[in-house]
Amino acid sequence: MSGQAISVGRLLRAGTTAFVAGCQVQHLDRPYFGALVRAPLGDDKAVYGLIYDLRIEDDGLVRQLALADTVQETVIHDNRTHRNVPVELSVLTVGYRQGERVLHLLPPRPPLSLDRIVLCDEAELVRFTASGRLGYFRHVLRAQGIPMEDLLATHIRQAQRAHQRHPEGQPDWGRRAVQRLVTLLRDDYEQLVRVLDALGDALPDGWHIEEE
Amino acid sequence: MPVDYAGMREQVARAVQQQAAQRARLDGLARQAQALLRAWAEGEARQRLAERVEQALRLQRGWRGAQPLLDLDEPLTAVHPPPAPVADWVVLAADGSQINPDRHAEVYFGLINIGLVAFGATGAPLALVRSRLLIGEDLFVGAEEGPGLGLQRDLAERQALAWAVAVLRGEERIRRQMEQAFAPLAEASPGAGQAEGLQAWREAAWVVTLTDGPLELWGARPGEEGAAYAPSLQSYLDALEQLRCLQALPVGYVDRPRADLVVRMLELVQGVAPTSGVGPVPEVLPGAGTPGPDGSPGAGAPLGGDPARPFLGLSDRELMVELLRQPGARSTLFRLRSQALERYAPDLAPWFFYLNVSPWPERPWVVRVEVPAWVGRDPQAVQVVHAVLWEQCRIVPGRAYPYALHRAHETAVVTREDREQVSRLLLATLQQALGVVPERSQKQRLKDDFTRRAR
Numbered sequence: 001m002s003g004q005a006i007s008v009g010r011l012l013r014a015g016t017t018a019f020v021a022g023c024q025v026q027h028l029d030r031p032y033f034g035a036l037v038r039a040p041l042g043d044d045k046a047v048y049g050l051i052y053d054l055r056i057e058d059d060g061l062v063r064q065l066a067l068a069d070t071v072q073e074t075v076i077h078d079n080r081t082h083r084n085v086p087v088e089l090s091v092l093t094v095g096y097r098q099g100e101r102v103l104h105l106l107p108p109r110p111p112l113s114l115d116r117i118v119l120c121d122e123a124e125l126v127r128f129t130a131s132g133r134l135g136y137f138r139h140v141l142r143a144q145g146i147p148m149e150d151l152l153a154t155h156i157r158q159a160q161r162a163h164q165r166h167p168e169g170q171p172d173w174g175r176r177a178v179q180r181l182v183t184l185l186r187d188d189y190e191q192l193v194r195v196l197d198a199l200g201d202a203l204p205d206g207w208h209i210e211e212e
Numbered sequence: 213m214p215v216d217y218a219g220m221r222e223q224v225a226r227a228v229q230q231q232a233a234q235r236a237r238l239d240g241l242a243r244q245a246q247a248l249l250r251a252w253a254e255g256e257a258r259q260r261l262a263e264r265v266e267q268a269l270r271l272q273r274g275w276r277g278a279q280p281l282l283d284l285d286e287p288l289t290a291v292h293p294p295p296a297p298v299a300d301w302v303v304l305a306a307d308g309s310q311i312n313p314d315r316h317a318e319v320y321f322g323l324i325n326i327g328l329v330a331f332g333a334t335g336a337p338l339a340l341v342r343s344r345l346l347i348g349e350d351l352f353v354g355a356e357e358g359p360g361l362g363l364q365r366d367l368a369e370r371q372a373l374a375w376a377v378a379v380l381r382g383e384e385r386i387r388r389q390m391e392q393a394f395a396p397l398a399e400a401s402p403g404a405g406q407a408e409g410l411q412a413w414r415e416a417a418w419v420v421t422l423t424d425g426p427l428e429l430w431g432a433r434p435g436e437e438g439a440a441y442a443p444s445l446q447s448y449l450d451a452l453e454q455l456r457c458l459q460a461l462p463v464g465y466v467d468r469p470r471a472d473l474v475v476r477m478l479e480l481v482q483g484v485a486p487t488s489g490v491g492p493v494p495e496v497l498p499g500a501g502t503p504g505p506d507g508s509p510g511a512g513a514p515l516g517g518d519p520a521r522p523f524l525g526l527s528d529r530e531l532m533v534e535l536l537r538q539p540g541a542r543s544t545l546f547r548l549r550s551q552a553l554e555r556y557a558p559d560l561a562p563w564f565f566y567l568n569v570s571p572w573p574e575r576p577w578v579v580r581v582e583v584p585a586w587v588g589r590d591p592q593a594v595q596v597v598h599a600v601l602w603e604q605c606r607i608v609p610g611r612a613y614p615y616a617l618h619r620a621h622e623t624a625v626v627t628r629e630d631r632e633q634v635s636r637l638l639l640a641t642l643q644q645a646l647g648v649v650p651e652r653s654q655k656q657r658l659k660d661d662f663t664r665r666a667r
Contacts, residue, residue: 061608072607074334
């Protein structure tokens with residue numbers, strides 16, 4: 001589907017609605033909050049998700065080292081490279097692909113351990129977000145314990161930029177996305193205000209997003 | 213049935229009372245021993261002390277203790293402050309872990325896991341793991357079942373270090389020799405870490421190798437060893453000799469040492485004036501270090517009741533703690549003597565010093581550091597060992613233990629889960645290949661039933 005897929009890690013554990021991948025510290029510049037990622041489901045299927053949390057766990061040794069006035073570079077390098085404490089990426093499932101068809105439903109099964117998780121490029125982001133009727137927003141709105149407002153705002157900003165730049169993008173996608181959110185949250189005014197507030201921070205200059 | 217906690221309370225109370233009395237006694241003994249150390253520290257007294265050690269070795273079976281090094285021009289009470297940091301060094305630390313065979317499990321197998329890490333003054337650190345599965349004939353040495361994997365693990369640690377230094381120095385002959393001795397060194401998968409990164413330190417001026425525990429390959433007493441010990445010892449001495457050829461500095465690090473090596477030495481002159489001639493070495497009663505009349509190991513004489521062991525119960529650590537108050541200070545070097553060590557070539561025999569690795573003057577923490585004689589004879593090498601260990605022990609705040617050794621341990625450790633994984637792998641393969649379905653013993657199955665119920 002995409003040309004050059006950027007791997008962000010491998011699957012650690014998964015369920016139907018979410019999964020967690022492990023990422024090496026030296027590759028931490030690849031995944032980012034709100035990014036759309038893809039994991040294989042075998043054959044011609046894949047599951048899509050939005051990264052909603054990046055977590056760096058500590059352990060007893062790291063906690064002790066953190067108390068030092070100075071920590072040698074070799075010790076920092078050792079802890080980041082060799083110790084078995086990967087960065088964990090938490091991903092919210094938002095849909096899946098079967099053949100060429102994108103569905104904003106939960107997948108038939110989760111991905112498997114050690115499956116490689118890849119970052120979706122602009123073409124894939126445009127394709128996923130333009131499919132259907134933005135039904136995948138309900139997965140985000142339903143999820144508990146995630147920074148939902150910031151996730152939606154960041155995702156909409158990234159998707160809007162992709163739609164602006166890609167030849168197959170829909171320039172009005174961002175407006176349709178916000179209208180859809182207003183519809184979905186019409187009975188939850190407080191939540192809607194928070195989402196719109198976050199969108200205001202994500203799109204301070206309106207719908208035209210400058211290159212970063 | 214749980215522990216008799218109610219009954220234990222009285223035992224604990226009695227034990228604590230005994231400990232308090234014992235503590236007071238040991239404090240007194242420590243002061244006496246320290247005075248004795250000062251009295252015999254220099255000149256002719258020091259020489260006579262060395263001669264009494266030779267007598268003890270000849271006359272007392274099983275005697276083990278320290279001996280002054282007469283070539284060192286310093287008193288026994290010498291204290292060396294922490295040296296300045298050393299540039300251009302690399303530390304290679306190795307630790308081993310194991311799965312011991314369980315005759316109650318489905319499959320009778322063992323595993324030795326060696327973790328090896330490399331840290332330099334500069335350059336990216338390295339971590340390697342090498343695993344060896346032992347099954348069937350691998351668990352036997354000659355016609356006997358091996359003495360437990362501890363001996364093989366200790367040997368593998370040293371072989372791994374000799375191998376790593378050989379890779380670092382580009383010495384192919386020694387590298388291949390060690391790979392023949394411990395095959396996993398060459399057979400590891402890419403995920404276990406590749407050794408070529410060690411060559412980044414090829415030009416390092418100082419290569420220090422570090423293992424946890426005494427430098428001596430620990431085995432049974434002479435005469436009590438099984439068939440496995442002698443060949444293992446020879447292999448170990450070969451590895452040590454290779455490290456010498458490679459100009460490495462092997463170090464055995466003993467945290468919280470309980471030994472009384474220097475104390476035993478001082479007991480030989482308790483009650484003897486330093487200026488007197490060399491008199492008869494005190495007799496040592498059975499049960500205080502030598503086997504009993506029936507050949508059984510000595511059980512230890514009652515504390516405070518053995519005139520031949522006036523300092524029984526006092527450890528070297530307690531003796532040295534007042535001397536080594538300064539953080540980072542080390543004692544003079546001593547030679548470790550025992551009949552078992554007579555099998556070591558003079559250059560390979562262990563020498564040792566005590567080192568305070570605590571950064572706080574009010575809370576000294578004394579460890580024992582062992583080096584082979586060829587390192588001990590080189591003052592600059594000893595200074596490098598001292599400096600590197602002092603630096604390593606200050607990397608993790610509040611944890612005065614060499615960082616590299618801790619990392620080697622982390623890299624090597626085999627958990628219960630690892631054991632179960634290996635066991636499952638073996639079971640699945642046996643079933644597939646041979647159609648065999650091994651079972652646990654009846655004893656183990658009942659234990660497992662009980663464990664499940666208890667949860």
